[in-house]
Amino acid sequence: MxxxxxxxxxxxxxxxxxxxxxxxxxxxxxxxxxxxxxxxxxxxxxxxxxxxxxxxxxxxxxxxxxxxxxxxxxxxxxxxxxxxxxxxxxxxxxxxxxxxxxxxxxxxxxxxxxxxxxxxxxxxxxxxxxxxxxxxxxxxxxxxxxxxxxxxxxxxxxxxxxxxxxxxxxxxxxxxxxxxRITREDLGDGFSLFVVGLFKKVALADYLAQYVDPIYSAPSQYSAAALLLATFAFAWQIYFDFSGYTDMARGIARVMGFRLMLNFNNPYLATGLGDFWRRWHISLSTWFRDYVYVPLGGNRTGTFATYRNLCMTMLVSGLWHGAAWTFVVWGALHALGYSLTRALETSTVYRRRVPKWAKQAGTFLFVLFTWIFFRAESMADAGIIVRRIAEFGMEDPVCPVLMLAMVAAVWLYQRLYESEARWVLRPAPVRIGLVVLMIGYLAVFGVSSGQAFIYFQF
Amino acid sequence: MSNSTVAELPEPPDLVQVSGEEPETPFGSNELRLSLSEWFAVAFVVCALAYAVPILWKQIEPLQCGPDYRVPFRLGNDYWAIERWIDEAASWGGTLVVGDSVVWGHYVAKDAALPHFLNERTQSDRFANLGIDGIHPAALLGLVKHYGRAVRGRDVVLHCNLLWMSSKRHDLTEEKEFALNHPKLVPQFFARIPCYRESLSGRLGNVIGREVPLLGWASHLQIAYFDNSDLATWTLDRPYECPARAVTLRLPSPDEPPAPEPVARPWTEQGIDRFGPAWVELETSFQWHCFRRTVELLQQRNNRVFVVLGPFNEHMLGDESCRVYQARKQAAESWLRQHSVPCCIAAPLPSRLYADASHPLAEGYRMLADQLLENEQFQRFCGIRRQ
Known part of the structure; x- marks a missing residue:
């Protein structure tokens, strides 16, 4: 259901x-x-x-x-x-x-x-x-x-x-x-979470899936531009899909009087891989932290052991996501990226001189690259995708402008929310207007959707 | 959170304790948070829009339905637009000719279908074409029930096409699943249609879609302007086009032929062989049951109903099959007479005037109109005298 x-x-x-x-x-x-x-x-x-x-x-x-x-x-x-x-x-x-x-x-x-x-x-x-x-x-x-x-x-x-x-x-x-105890606040928050989650799933994730699926099913038939855009689209598809599910789950639980933990916190605004994993699938990353990383010794047994524990935890996390070598490689890449950014973050120059936007962009691009292995149907397909992207063929990617505009709107919303201009989003008419727009979009254009959630397969 | 039975979980060490600050834990990953009173405001605005938009849309999107208008082929599944045409036709106060593609005129132009010739012969505009291409009795019942409320109290000529009882597949009693026409109109829960295997969610969606005009209007937008697809699919086919520009407010013309365009030639010239369908018993026929329910529903709504049975292309039938068909026809006629429903059992047309098993060509429709107008019951029903 x-x-x-x-x-x-x-x-x-x-x-x-x-x-x-x-x-x-x-x-x-x-x-x-x-x-x-x-x-x-x-x-x-x-x-x-x-x-x-x-x-x-x-x-x-x-x-x-x-x-x-x-x-x-x-x-x-x-x-x-x-x-x-x-x-x-x-x-x-x-x-x-x-x-x-x-x-x-x-x-x-x-x-x-x-x-x-x-x-x-x-x-x-x-x-x-x-x-x-x-x-x-x-x-x-x-x-x-x-x-x-x-x-x-x-x-x-x-x-x-x-x-x-x-x-x-x-x-x-x-x-x-x-x-x-079910308070008025619980009901208001529950509805808010559910509608936002529904919009993420039906209006955004399922839309992006329609672009991503055919390209990743036959990657050798598409140019670098299309593969790049499909990877970019998948990054947002999986985020909208999974965080949309979580939002709906938390919203439903909230109207029942239960508070479930936060699972996503604007992960694509992360400034490093460590930060990313504190924002992405938080309940899983804290699970691995508490039941795998810490029992292995965590960061208490020296630098080498810390990196070893980190890498083992990320590899297990990769395997948790799916029984395929692509997921193992995905976990290994995250282990590598996590270790690298951890090392970088120990440097004062990196922490103080590198602007936040550059860290965010670098993290996003790295995560984007790893999604290729996550989404590819086999290691051979992942190899084809990486090779074709490296060839840099720039034929028309046939990517709907509306789809990109919708992703950009969400990204801008997140940026705005985390900026000093956040007050723009505070007035009730703005929030009510946004929710009415979302519900209107769902009612008019979202009626035919019925795709399952990506994370159900895990 | 109160917790008297479970000890507090000690804070475990961070996976990597380098970046220092924990991000502030917000309410959601994209905070858009409304209070309950703000949700009431949203509910009010959404309900107002859901009520007003379909009504306002009728003002800005012209429905140019002159004489002989019929539902454009492309809008055959657009029940919101069909309801609009039904409302319009009912408001004229004439006689509504209701039925499947035989009434609609699958092989002919709108000015060569049965309602046109009835108008022509009576020198009036009283007969409106309410035929829907591809509709069958089970779907017609749904159409009348859910979208035909405006027909209440009007004169209705209801066409009965026994083709829908010519096999278990046509009768929708076949166990094997197949894509039936107009699935949104058939009974979703309270009649088991073995070949219709829609999910529970799909069935609920169909039921809700019938009752919420906004959803019908949304479906209308998709059918009329987005090639019968959702916005996402449409933009994938036309990635650089602006969806708003597709909404031209110009509806398809009723003159548009069906796609693929049928060959308007006698069946004998199309290489169609004679056939021997396995007619189902009327007593057990689901389609016949639905047809009867349609008649009863129309009568309950104070409609005067006249039924036209046939004319089926008997020339196409083998001898044995033709004999069974005659028996079914008699049984149908008998039921109509028993229930005092005025009817005309149309005599078969000449073989060359059929395009297939049940659709006449233009000349066939002219002849059928003549048959009807010479039928005394029909004359009484319409209040006309013909020499």
Missing amino acids: LFHTWTFALFFAIFYPVYLLVKGTRLKLPWLFLASYVFYGWWNPVYLLLIVWSTTVDYLAVLGMSRSRWKGPWLAMSLVNNLGLLGFFKYGPFVAENLTALLAWLGIPYEVPPPDFLLPVGISFFVFQSMSYTIDYYRGNVHCEPNFIRYATFVSLFPQLVAGPIERASNLLPQLYGTP
């Missing part, structure tokens, strides 16, 4: 009035739990078995830890289970493909049969969310949650279930206690 479909509108129209009635009663959790499972099961009810399994194992693991002197085996059980699920469902085909290639290289003509199933939607998100709970309990950061339904609702709460933000038990579980 996608947020920008009429099905979701119907689902929410049924869910919300009942929720308002029961939110102060003992029926609140069962109702939230039921709604979340209906939401998730809408794609394929069989997927529910997976989420039930993951939730049950982690619930029992924490319960076991709470009753045992030996927490390690329980944590190991949780980690093996979660990583096993992820490995089997998400990386099974990748492993099979590479094993076959390895065997062929060794002269053994055997094709390892790839698993024949669809990747369950949002598996990387709910598995990470559930796993963080067991790790946090092991570390003594959270208490054991004795109520299974509350815990299952924490894992499956529908606004954030399939594409995040990846919430921590310390933030979301406490919100599932007591009666959620």
